[in-house]
Amino acid sequence: MNDYSKEAQKALASPRLQASLHTLQDRFGKGAMALWANMEDQEMRRRVKKSRLKNLEHLDILLAELARNVRARGGKVYFAETAQDAIDYTLKVARDNKVKRVVKGKSMISMEIGIDPALEEDGIEVVETDLGEYIIQLAGDKPSHIIAPCIHMDRKQIGQLFAEKLGMDYTDDPPTLTMAARKELREKLLSADMGLTGCNLACAETGHISLVSNEGNIRMATTMPPVHVALMGMERIVATLEEHRETVQLLTRGAALQKLSTYVSFTGGPSSADDPDGPKEFHLVIIDNGRAKILADPEFREVLACIRCGACLNICPVYGRIGGHAYNSSYCGPIGAVITPLLDGINKHADLCKGETLCGACKDICPVQIDLPRMLAALRQKLAYASDRWDTRQHNPAEAYGFTIWRLIITRKPLYRSLLKIGRLFQRVFIKKNNMISSMAGIASGWTDGRDLPPIAKKTFTELWEEKYRNRQAAAAPETEENQ
């Protein structure tokens, strides 16, 4: 069994995780749908989506403008084509400044490029400061939700973890645990040499990056250490303040049903010489790492309009059962199922797009109405037929043969019918008491390992239709009456 299925089964077997996923989806998934339905300005989402796509079409111009404005304030801007480029640059900044401790504000791209191990190898202490991420780091675990990283842990586990790692008395009281982390992390934040953050949304015309947080850890990480390095996925940019206003509101609404997060901080360069705090060096690292390739493909460009709010996780029936770990990637849920294969290899992550149900809920909830289901289907198509552009090999040649044979059969009515009859006879031995097929033989067993299959019906629809209506050509009139 592959990792995806294994992790998924583990999640399904954990009542604790099932309960917290349920609570999460019940509150934030349903909440976001209600919010969109009741929003006064029903055009807003479409408007923002349009501006996101327009900005992608002019990305070179926007990034040049952003860089120009940041540099004008004395900030440094580095364009990193690959994850390694971004890591090398950040390491160099760290070395130049003799950095010993880095405090991180929650940033997904830092995980995407894998910067923590690189810093640690260099002997630098890396401290996550978002409470959820900090807990994950203490536990040596992986986050399982974009906004709620430790959703898979309960207060008892966290209490034990804190007792063990922080040497405090065991408690499972969330306020006490939070206060313990607050004290511990305050020390780290006040003494760190470098703050490392992501970028939620940059504004080209003013030359700022903006970061949202509720805890204030990101403000801390960008205020106290003398050096601030911001890692930014190249698509996370708007042209104007006006666009920023609308986009950031959709982000915080989608993420946590908030009109605004507690803090939205704008940074556009190092702090001035007479400022007692704020970084004396500001570095903006703009990262491609596979995004230009997505941009180049009209079929997938739309996914770059994503603002990483995490709302699609809060409604997805698949994520809602299997949780985040099965996705085995920095990005999980529906957005992860599309962006991970595109960034990191479609074949490598073939399970992700096949695991989603294409129910369409993610598109409905997405603040910028990204058509993830369409792209999931497109990814499956790449796997089914191979694609040079995406370097996919045909994922399952046997499946392709199967479908070729299937086509031959269903386009030949007499053959189809006689095979059906044989099938009905043949299936009898498999039908169990509940009138379902619960286990099939050979390669077909994969279909019934995790679920029951209804048997082939005694009569096909066409047969039923012919039997009932053969002699009732004029059936239309009374039916209409019945319908009234």
Place this chain on the structure above:
Amino acid sequence: MDHNQAFFLGNIRTALGEAPHSERVKSMFPKLFASPDTTEIRQKIAGRTVAEQDELVEIFLKNGNSLNICSHIVASSDAAAAVVVELIRSKEPEFNHTKHVIGHDHPDIAALQLWKRFNREAVTVHTAFNSDRQVQEKTIASFIGITAPTIGVADSATLIQLTEPGRPRSTSLLPSIHIAIMRREHIVADLQEAYTLLRGRAHLDSLVFISGPSKTADIEAHMVHGAHGPREVHLIILAEPSAAGSDAATTEAA
């Protein structure tokens, strides 16, 4: 432009089906950075009557309440000072045992004359003067930070704090309690109005929107206030009866 940048942006142009080596300049795309005309919004803000201002205050209080902002409306600097003094007396420091308070270098905070209100108590009041080299230590030691945000946004209960000389960002961040003093006329209706006023301030290297005390719900979705930033936010709205200074919103923030 460095080599990296040229290469990187060239890649993007290739992806977009443009010629990789011919830079596209922004002047060729005037619509890209076009912003809607804001004259009307500015006029609306400038022309607000006191009654309309009071309505916005009401909305702010209501929204702030659900975000755990404790609001106090006062009619004079003296009354504001009384609120601050009471808070300083009644609250206990979180990270040490002495009562230090730090405030921004701002006329509305200076007007509180806090330094002369504690002559017999062990309370030390600091101002984050631009010239003071010890501001950071003083801020770390303080349990209360006092600022006078430039703009308040009623619809989202947001305080907009600009980083300027004498007004560092840590004052509203490191102390356990943040007290914001704001004149009634600095409150605008919504983010659209606020962003309109911000356009003129976009050169700043840093600014922050604050909507309530720091919070987290990372442990079993249980809401706790005071994750990293202040665990309490108090807003003192200064609504002086006279019309003096009623155009301050536009002069201060424009």
